[in-house]
Amino acid sequence: MIETIHNWLYSIMPEGVASITEMVLIATAYLALFALAGLYLVYFERKVAAWFQLRLGPNRVGPFGLFQTMADALKLVSKELTTNDRIDKLLYNLAPYFVIVAALIALAVLPFSKQFQAFDINIGIFFLLAVSSMGVIGILLGGWASNNKYALIGAIRSGIQTISYELSVGLSLLTMVLLTGSLQLSEIIEVQRTGGWLILQGHIPAVIAFMIFMIAGTAETNRAPFDLVEAESELGAGFHTEYSGMKFAYFFLAEFINMFIIASIAVVVFFGGWLSPFGITDEITWFPQFIWFFIKVLGIIFLMMWFRWTFPRLRVDQLLTLEWKYLLPINLVNMVLMAIIIWLNLTL
Amino acid sequence: MERIIFYILAFIMVFFAIKAVSSRKMLRAVIYLLFVLIGISGIYFMVDYSFLAAVQLAVYAGGVIVLIIFSVMLVHHIELKLDETNLKQRIFAAMLSIVGVLLTLYAIFTYQFNPTEKLIAIEVEDIGRGLLSVDDGGYILPFEVISILLVAVMIGAIVIAKGKKLEQ
Numbered sequence: 001m002i003e004t005i006h007n008w009l010y011s012i013m014p015e016g017v018a019s020i021t022e023m024v025l026i027a028t029a030y031l032a033l034f035a036l037a038g039l040y041l042v043y044f045e046r047k048v049a050a051w052f053q054l055r056l057g058p059n060r061v062g063p064f065g066l067f068q069t070m071a072d073a074l075k076l077v078s079k080e081l082t083t084n085d086r087i088d089k090l091l092y093n094l095a096p097y098f099v100i101v102a103a104l105i106a107l108a109v110l111p112f113s114k115q116f117q118a119f120d121i122n123i124g125i126f127f128l129l130a131v132s133s134m135g136v137i138g139i140l141l142g143g144w145a146s147n148n149k150y151a152l153i154g155a156i157r158s159g160i161q162t163i164s165y166e167l168s169v170g171l172s173l174l175t176m177v178l179l180t181g182s183l184q185l186s187e188i189i190e191v192q193r194t195g196g197w198l199i200l201q202g203h204i205p206a207v208i209a210f211m212i213f214m215i216a217g218t219a220e221t222n223r224a225p226f227d228l229v230e231a232e233s234e235l236g237a238g239f240h241t242e243y244s245g246m247k248f249a250y251f252f253l254a255e256f257i258n259m260f261i262i263a264s265i266a267v268v269v270f271f272g273g274w275l276s277p278f279g280i281t282d283e284i285t286w287f288p289q290f291i292w293f294f295i296k297v298l299g300i301i302f303l304m305m306w307f308r309w310t311f312p313r314l315r316v317d318q319l320l321t322l323e324w325k326y327l328l329p330i331n332l333v334n335m336v337l338m339a340i341i342i343w344l345n346l347t348l
Numbered sequence: 349m350e351r352i353i354f355y356i357l358a359f360i361m362v363f364f365a366i367k368a369v370s371s372r373k374m375l376r377a378v379i380y381l382l383f384v385l386i387g388i389s390g391i392y393f394m395v396d397y398s399f400l401a402a403v404q405l406a407v408y409a410g411g412v413i414v415l416i417i418f419s420v421m422l423v424h425h426i427e428l429k430l431d432e433t434n435l436k437q438r439i440f441a442a443m444l445s446i447v448g449v450l451l452t453l454y455a456i457f458t459y460q461f462n463p464t465e466k467l468i469a470i471e472v473e474d475i476g477r478g479l480l481s482v483d484d485g486g487y488i489l490p491f492e493v494i495s496i497l498l499v500a501v502m503i504g505a506i507v508i509a510k511g512k513k514l515e516q
Contacts, residue, residue: 016349088426091375121398123472130402133410137382140417144375147426159418166410183472 026118030107037260038253039069044298045256045305052309079245084147087242091145096243096250098138103257106131110264111185113274113289124185125177128265129170132220135258136162139222139229139239142251146242154238157316158229161219164323165226168216171331172209175338176202176269179347189273199270201347205338210270212327212334217262218304219319221255225311226319263300264293271296353394361387372429375420382413399472 005025009018043058043066050057058065083092109124111117121127136159143155179202180188192198199206219226230238240251267273273296274289281287314322341347361384368380385408392401433441479491 019349086427088373088375091379094379122469123399123402126406126472127398127402130406130410133406133414136414137409137417140414140421141375141379144417144421144426152421156418156421159414163414181473 030104030118034104034107034257035253038256039073041256041260041301042072042252043069044301045308048302048305049309052306073249076245076249081245081247084242087147088145091141092242093247095138095142095145096247096254098141099135099254100138100250100257102131102135102138103254103261106261107257109185110261111189111268111273112293114186116290117186120184120186122182122184124188125173125183125265125269128261129166129173132258132261133162133166135254138254139251142243143239146239148242150236151239151241154229154231154235154241158222158239160316161222161226161229161319164320165216165219165327168212168323168327168331169220171328171335172213172216173265173269175205175209175331175335178335178338178342179206185268185273188268189275192272193275196348197270197272197275202338202341203348205334205341206270208330208334209338210266212331213266213270214300214303216323216327217266218307219323221258221262221304223255223259223304224308225313228313228316228319231313259301259304260297263297263304266300267293267296271300350394354391357387357390357394360384372432374424374428374430375417378413378416378420381416382409385409385413396467397470399470399475 006022009021012018013021046068047057047065049055058068061068061071083089106128108118109121109127111120139158139162140155143151143153143158146152176198177183179198180191182188182191188198192201195201199210202209222229228234230240235241240248243251274293276282276289276292281289281292364380364383364387368377368384371377371380385404389401389404389409392398392404478485479487482488
C-alpha cells in the first residue's frame, strides 16, 4: 500500500514536491498516532485505576466510556488560556513544546513493524536516549517561567530525578547492547528472530537489567511512585501549576507518550519488538506485525499503571538513595556480569 | 533541497547566537544558546554523521544546558535583568568578534575543499574499536587520560559535597 501511494505521488507531481508531500503525509500519520495513543492511554489509565479501586471508571460517553477522553480533549481545547502578569512570556509559552517535540522525535525512530519505521539510524538506542534527555528542559523552563514557588520546586525536583535516573536507563540498555552488538533498533529485533527474546537469551543479567530499566523508566516519566514532581498534597500541581487549557494538555499528553516510548523501548530491547511469540504468525503474510508490537507495549504499560496504583510515593531522599546507592552499583556489576556471560558463551 | 536546509539551519544558528549574547534575561540567553547547539547537531545530521549529532544532543542539549539552567534557577530571580555593558566593553567585544569572523572566513576561502566521491557511513563499532586500539591511529591513550580525569573529577565532587565534619 505504501508502495502504491509512493508511486502515485511521484507520477502526479515533480520529484521535489512529491518528496515534500510524502514527508508531510508521514508527519501527519505520526501526529495522528501521537494524539490517538495519548488519548486512549489516558482512557486506559482511568479504567485501570478504577479497576484497582473497585470502581467502574468512565462509562457514560459512548460505549464503555470510549469517547470520554475525546470529550475531555474538546473541553481542554475550548478552555481559556490564563496567564499571570509577572511571568517570562516567551519561555512560559515555549516550555510545553519542548516536552512534546522531544516525545515526537523519539516516536520517529521506534520500529512498529518491519515497514512501519520512519527513521532507522544506526545509533537508534543512543538517539532515543539523547532525545529523551531534552524533554526535561521543557519542565525546568515551565517551572521557572511561571514565577510560582510550587512550580519552581516541582521543576527542580523533576530535574534532579531525570538527571539521576537517566544514568540507570542508559546503563541498563547498554547491558543489553552488549548482547546485541548493535545500536540499530531494526537490527536488535533481527537478532531476536533466531535466538529468541533477549530477556531469555541473556537470562539472569537481562532480567536484572529489565527490572532496573522499568524502575528507572517509571522515574523518567515522572509517574507514581516517583511523582514527587507534581505531588498534589505538597505542591499544588507541581511544575504545571500555572498552565491551563491546551498548554496543560500538552504536558499531560507528553507524559503518556513518554510512558508509551519507555514501554516501546522495553519491548524492542527485551521482548522482541514486532516479532510474534514462537513465530506463530510468520507464515501469514497479510497479518499486520505491528499488532504484536502494540499488544506487548500495552502489557508493559499495564505494568507501569500497576506500579502507579499500588505503591506509595517516595520522598526526595529515598528517591536519590534508591538511584545512587542501589540501582547504579547493581547496574555496574550487572554489566560486568553480562560481559562475562557473553565472554564464556553462557547465553541461551 | 540540502542547500535550502543548510541555509535555514545556518540562519537559525547565527540569529540565535546573536540573540544569546545580546539578551538581558539570563535564562532566555541559555535557551537561545540551546537552539544554536541543536542547529549544530542538525548540521551533523545533514552530513550523515548521526553519532556525533546524537552526542551533541546528549552532551550539550541534555547535559550542559540542563546544568546551566539549574545554576540559573538557583541563583537568579525571574524579574532580574543583567546589567547593560558599557560602551567601551561593547566596542572591544565587537572588534574581537569581527576579527574572529574574518579569520574564519579567510581559513574557509583559502582552503581547498575536495568533494568526496563515495559516502562512508561511520558505524559505532568503528568508533569503539578506534577508541580501544593500540596501533597507529588508535585512541587508547587519550581515552584512558579522559577516564582518569573523569574519575578525579568525580572524587573531587564527592569530597567537596561531603564537606568537613561538624565541630562539636
